[in-house]
Amino acid sequence: MRERINRLAKGIIEEELPMLVCEPSNIDLPIKVDEAVRFEIEVRSDNKIPLKGVAYSDNIRVKVVDATFGGIKNVLVLEINSKNLNSDEKIEGSITLVTNAGEREIPYIFYIKNTDTVLVLDSLKTVDDFMVIAKEDMSIALAIFMYKDFCSSSFMRDIKLQKLYETLSRGDDFRSNLENFLQAAGNKEAVSFQLENSQLDFASVEEEKTSSIKVYKENWGLLDIDVSTNAGFIKLGKDKIKNEDFVDNVCELEFTIDPNLLDDKKNIANINFKNGLNDKKLEIVINKNLEKEYQREARLFERKQWINYFKLRMEFELSNEKLKKNEILFKMLAVLDRLLVSTYKSLLVKLLKAEIFLMQGDKAGAKSTINSIDSKIKENKHELRDEYLILEYLDTYMYPDAEKIRDLCKLVKDLYKKDHSIIELILILNLDPTLADNPLEKQKFLKRAFELGDRSCILMMEYARLLCKNPHLLSSCGTLEVLALSFGIRNNLISISLSERILEVVRDTKKVNGAILNILISIYNALPSNELLSDICEIFINGNVRKSYVNKWYEKCIEKRLEVDRIYEYFIYSLPERYDAPMPEEVLKYFERINSMAEDFKLRIFENIVEYYPHNSEIYRAYIKRIKIFTIDNAMKLKMDSHLTNIYSGILEEDDIDERLAKIIPFLMNSYDIYVPEDGAKSIIVVYPELNGEKIYELKNKRAYVALYSENAVILIEDEFGNRYYSKDMVVDKIFYMQNLIDKGI
Numbered sequence: 023m024r025e026r027i028n029r030l031a032k033g034i035i036e037e038e039l040p041m042l043v044c045e046p047s048n049i050d051l052p053i054k055v056d057e058a059v060r061f062e063i064e065v066r067s068d069n070k071i072p073l074k075g076v077a078y079s080d081n082i083r084v085k086v087v088d089a090t091f092g093g094i095k096n097v098l099v100l101e102i103n104s105k106n107l108n109s110d111e112k113i114e115g116s117i118t119l120v121t122n123a124g125e126r127e128i129p130y131i132f133y134i135k136n137t138d139t140v141l142v143l144d145s146l147k148t149v150d151d152f153m154v155i156a157k158e159d160m161s162i163a164l165a166i167f168m169y170k171d172f173c174s175s176s177f178m179r180d181i182k183l184q185k186l187y188e189t190l191s192r193g194d195d196f197r198s199n200l201e202n203f204l205q206a207a208g209n210k211e212a213v214s215f216q217l218e219n220s221q222l223d224f225a226s227v228e229e230e231k232t233s234s235i236k237v238y239k240e241n242w243g244l245l246d247i248d249v250s251t252n253a254g255f256i257k258l259g260k261d262k263i264k265n266e267d268f269v270d271n272v273c274e275l276e277f278t279i280d281p282n283l284l285d286d287k288k289n290i291a292n293i294n295f296k297n298g299l300n301d302k303k304l305e306i307v308i309n310k311n312l313e314k315e316y317q318r319e320a321r322l323f324e325r326k327q328w329i330n331y332f333k334l335r336m337e338f339e340l341s342n343e344k345l346k347k348n349e350i351l352f353k354m355l356a357v358l359d360r361l362l363v364s365t366y367k368s369l370l371v372k373l374l375k376a377e378i379f380l381m382q383g384d385k386a387g388a389k390s391t392i393n394s395i396d397s398k399i400k401e402n403k404h405e406l407r408d409e410y411l412i413l414e415y416l417d418t419y420m421y422p423d424a425e426k427i428r429d430l431c432k433l434v435k436d437l438y439k440k441d442h443s444i445i446e447l448i449l450i451l452n453l454d455p456t457l458a459d460n461p462l463e464k465q466k467f468l469k470r471a472f473e474l475g476d477r478s479c480i481l482m483m484e485y486a487r488l489l490c491k492n493p494h495l496l497s498s499c500g501t502l503e504v505l506a507l508s509f510g511i512r513n514n515l516i517s518i519s520l521s522e523r524i525l526e527v528v529r530d531t532k533k534v535n536g537a538i539l540n541i542l543i544s545i546y547n548a549l550p551s552n553e554l555l556s557d558i559c560e561i562f563i564n565g566n567v568r569k570s571y572v573n574k575w576y577e578k579c580i581e582k583r584l585e586v587d588r589i590y591e592y593f594i595y596s597l598p599e600r601y602d603a604p605m606p607e608e609v610l611k612y613f614e615r616i617n618s619m620a621e622d623f624k625l626r627i628f629e630n631i632v633e634y635y636p637h638n639s640e641i642y643r644a645y646i647k648r649i650k651i652f653t654i655d656n657a658m659k660l661k662m663d664s665h666l667t668n669i670y671s672g673i674l675e676e677d678d679i680d681e682r683l684a685k686i687i688p689f690l691m692n693s694y695d696i697y698v699p700e701d702g703a704k705s706i707i708v709v710y711p712e713l714n715g716e717k718i719y720e721l722k723n724k725r726a727y728v729a730l731y732s733e734n735a736v737i738l739i740e741d742e743f744g745n746r747y748y749s750k751d752m753v754v755d756k757i758f759y760m761q762n763l764i765d766k767g768i
Contacts, residue, residue: 040067042123049130053104053113057170060087063098063128065119066261070094075121083113084130095261100130107134146175149183153208156200160244160265167200181711182734183207189709189716189738193746197265198298201244206736206748213243214300221305224279231279235304237263237295239271245297249275253291255283256306263295284308287318298747299700299739320364327361331374332444336483340513351378369395373412380419392416407437408445415449427453442474451484461492472502479509486510493523504537511544521545525554534561543575555579559586570598580606594623601626604634610641624652629665632672649673650683657686662693662727667757674758689729690758696726696737697753703739707746710735727757 045064053059067073074092079085079100087099102113113132119125146152146166152175156163166172173184186206190199204210218236239245247263259276267273277293293304331354338350355378361371372391379388396413403410411434418427431453438446450467451457457464468485485506489496496503507524510516516524524545528538539561546554559579562572563586573596579586580593590612593605605627613619613627628649635642653673656666670690673683696706698721706726709716711734718740719726730737737754738746 038069038071040071040073040121040123041069042073042119042121042126043068044119044126044128046128048128049132051131052133052135053102054169055104055107055134058101058103058105059168059170061100061102063100063117064095065091065098066095067123073121073123075119075123077117077119079115079117081113081115084115084117084132086117102132104132104134110135144175146177148177149208152177153204153210156204156244157242160200164197164200164244167203168196182736185709185711186736186738189707189736190746193740193744195745197244197246198745198747202738202746202748204243205750206738210243211241212750213245214240215245215247215295215297215302216240217295217302217304219304221307224306224308227279227281227284227308229281231281232276233279234274234276235293237268237273237275239268239273248294248296250294250296251277251291252294253289253306255280255289255308256291256293258293279306279308298745299702299741301702324361324364327357327364331357331361332479336479339483340515348382351382354378367409369399369406369409370412373409373416376416377412377419380416385420388416388420408443411437411449412445415453418453427455438471439474442471442476444476444478444480447471447476447478447480451480461488461495464488465492465495469502477505482506482509483513483515486513486515490515490517490520493517493520496520496523496527499524499527499531499538504535504541507541508537511541516545516548518549521549525557529557552582552584555582556584556586559584559589559592563588563592568592568595570596572596573598573601577606580608583608591623594626597626601630605630607641610645614641614644624648625665625669628652629668629672632669654682654686657689660689660729662729662757663722664727667693667695667727671758692729692731693757694728694730695755695757696728697755698724698726698739698749699751699753700739700747700749702741703747703749704742705740707738707740708735709738730754 043066045066049061049063051061065073065075065077072093073096076090077086077098078089083103085101085103087101091098098117100117104113107113111134113130113134115130117128117130119128146155152163152166155166172178173187178184178187187203190203193199201213205212216238218238222233222235224231224233237247244265245263245268246265249258249261249263251258257278257280259278263273263275275293287309289306289308291306291308293306295302295304334350334354334357338347338354341347341350355375358371358375358378362368365371372395376388376391379385379391392413399406399409399413411430414426414430418430431450434446434449434453438450454467457467465485465488468481468488471481472485482505485502486509489503489506490510499507507516510520524541528534528542531538539558542554542558542561546558555575555578559575562575573593576589576593576596579589590609593609594613610627610631613623619627628645631642631645632649649669650673653669657670670686674687674690696719698706703721703724705721706719706728707716708719708728708730710732712732717728719728721739728737737752739749739752740746
């Protein structure tokens, strides 16, 4: 890598070429007389540089289906035609690849004869016969499965098996299709795999290192695993583990770690193993420089302790209970003790401990600590500026001197304008008497600190406390005010008078953001009022907020009969997926007057009425005609979801099932709730042996609602790439049990 960078720096540009790999590199196979077969060649780039090229055959009987290709991994499909050839003749030639990695020839010889595949195919009488062959030799089973006359064997006369084969064959992976066919047709246990470890740790990698991971095959079957990595410093020995690579159900995958590509810290990467919908990860953890990693962890530990210290300091400032304050001081001492062993700022830590001793009334302990470091700090006061300022502050704390306090305060203020450090801010707030006596002056100082870039919690706390005591100072809702008020709400610093002032200011504010809205909600929770509730709902509606968490606010507004424009529509928009209570009658009476409701509105409203309102209620009687029309329309379109199932169930409890409702009963009686536990499944494929075509149902939250009209229906799952699988873990539950309707003769 360094050499390449140096060449680029000198203006030497070399385009790196792909490393072309072809599998197989030559072909020598038998094919049957009068057979047209397909054969696949994998063409890939081993160094991950994309290939571009074209392929052609020099024999007219061997055709490349798609001659052009491009990318890192490509599959060339050959069609071999042996029609009108005699047994023992040959089809000879070569496939020529012309690529950006150079030219490559792949010679081929296809022997024309009655193959073992043909002979074996004639002997297959049952699925079990095919299972026996597959268990003994998967390569023969695959050849039989891919043979064009596979469906003419005795056991494949079963139309359900034919439909299963046809549906699976629409996926491109024949090897995967065979495994899934055996599971679905022969009740075979699914083949799977496990990794030897889920994580590998390497203490240090200074030179190129080769390691490996064992992959264990579980159950017999055809198992191909795609292997990939998300890190450039890991070079895989192969990007695909084939079934043939397993010896005694174990395959060892080698990989190499390139130290030149490692970051100078802890490096974490994954090697991904994927077989169909079965996905596993091996985590690789490498520390290139242990010493630097230890230093980084030490810095993180120190930072965490400083954060804890300032949190406790704020907690101390906010507490009004003497006993609790003392407990907090002891906690602060414990944090500072941990900092003493992890920071180079030991003098600063000791001074902060001395400050706590003074807060506890231990003047002797404070003096002892200060005297042990006093001379060292004063000798290096320019390098130890923060320490020197705190030392001088503690001196004025123990021995008050008005002139010295004034000079120190001026010095700290001048420094804060340039550095605005949190320690300098705390010192100014403690030293400057004008800030304590003059709220307006303190507000100006805090605003100036914010303008200088200070965003510390100390600043927010002081500003919130200032506004709490002086609500009249709040005149706008700028960024500082919003941050400080949010802090104040979290820490119970908002007084009743400040709440009233906030409402006055917000009502004069044209644009209300999320932070201001949260402030209003917090005020309402503490001091509820109808006027504020209306304001909150109007803000939500004007912001087009339809999330389920705001539904309770719309509902409160409706229950209190407050007039807010579009409140009923937004109540429906924001309904959670499951609303387990009767909708307010005001909402239903409002929509009763609207003839052209949106379909999603109808769905939620009709479901709620059917579930929660008695058949003799005014609401139910007002809506029942529209609900029946809606039910029939959706059933005729074969629509089904969790909300519609509730409507269908409720409407069929009607005593007066008329002719129109009776027409949809066959659809409902054959409706099923299908749950697919596998990750990566996108949809369900349903085919009927008796019919042409297939039905595709998209999965939502791993679930689909499907109408199944035959016990022979074939149900498969499909991933996003179009590959199809059989799942034994799929759960198929009947939705409606309507024996009572059948008994009535409907």
